[in-house]
Amino acid sequence: MTASSNPESTHNQPIADPVAHFREIDWCNKILTNKSIVNISIPDRTPIASTESALVRETLNTSNTVKACVTFLRYIKLGSKQEMEQRGETKHNPFLEVGAILDLQSGVNGFAKTMHGGVFGVVLDEVCGTAANMQAKHGALTASLTVNFKKSLHTPAVVVCRGRVVKKEGKKLFLKGSFEDKDGNILAQADGIWILVEKEIGRWTDDASANNRERTSKL
Numbered sequence: 001m002t003a004s005s006n007p008e009s010t011h012n013q014p015i016a017d018p019v020a021h022f023r024e025i026d027w028c029n030k031i032l033t034n035k036s037i038v039n040i041s042i043p044d045r046t047p048i049a050s051t052e053s054a055l056v057r058e059t060l061n062t063s064n065t066v067k068a069c070v071t072f073l074r075y076i077k078l079g080s081k082q083e084m085e086q087r088g089e090t091k092h093n094p095f096l097e098v099g100a101i102l103d104l105q106s107g108v109n110g111f112a113k114t115m116h117g118g119v120f121g122v123v124l125d126e127v128c129g130t131a132a133n134m135q136a137k138h139g140a141l142t143a144s145l146t147v148n149f150k151k152s153l154h155t156p157a158v159v160v161c162r163g164r165v166v167k168k169e170g171k172k173l174f175l176k177g178s179f180e181d182k183d184g185n186i187l188a189q190a191d192g193i194w195i196l197v198e199k200e201i202g203r204w205t206d207d208a209s210a211n212n213r214e215r216t217s218k219l
Contacts, residue, residue, distance in 0.1 A: 012045040013061060015068040015103070022070055022101050025158060027182050031101065032072065038096070039073040056126060060119075064107035071130070072099045076164070088168025095165040098131040105156050115153040120179055121145065124190040128163035128175040132194035135165055135173055143172075145192040153179075153187050163190075171196040 015021045022028040045061040060066045074097040089095050110116030132140040163177035177190035
């Protein structure tokens with residue numbers, strides 16, 4: 001089935017079926033069907049009264065900015081049990097890779113036909129932040145995020161962004177992220193630190209959103 005516009009879809013994205021949309025693209029389908037993938041989600045872009053995530057739910061959710069987005073969780077086993085413990089990782093709560101495949105249009109441009117560098121930072125912060133919050137009982141806040149730009153991105157384009165906790169030390173979470181094109185070229189890389197908080201920080205404050213919330217659906 002060909003993906004089409006559907007403003008009444010439950011996720012409120014411009015594309016009716018984002019998963020089908022990306023599975024029609026060979027390199028995206030290879031990512032989504034990889035055996036290491038443990039979850040695929042369609043992020044809910046419905047605006048909520050609290051204005052939480054309004055930037056990604058509204059501003060970057062149009063047919064001229066981010067036309068479609070799906071997120072995935074990927075399990076990557078790195079090292080022995082001892083090495084996992086040394087970096088603060090446990091078998092019951094592993095450091096899953098969070099990924100987002102995005103169909104980007106000209107509305108994200110800075111220079112002509114070129115995505116604004118700030119959009120790299122926004123998406124990397126969202127993806128890495130989702131990975132950080134999966135390790136947090138009450139939430140985690142971005143303390144620092146350094147983005148190193150490798151190549152410009154010409155739009156329109158479909159890309160994949162990845163983020164993963166690499167170390168947990170006290171209240172600090174250390175993360176790495178990347179932005180890749182269809183050929184696997186690294187467009188940008190990020191290093192960040194998130195701080196675990198001890199009380200609810202206002203995520204999912206809308207009642208309707210809370211009924212359906214999933215950590216994987218923030219992006």
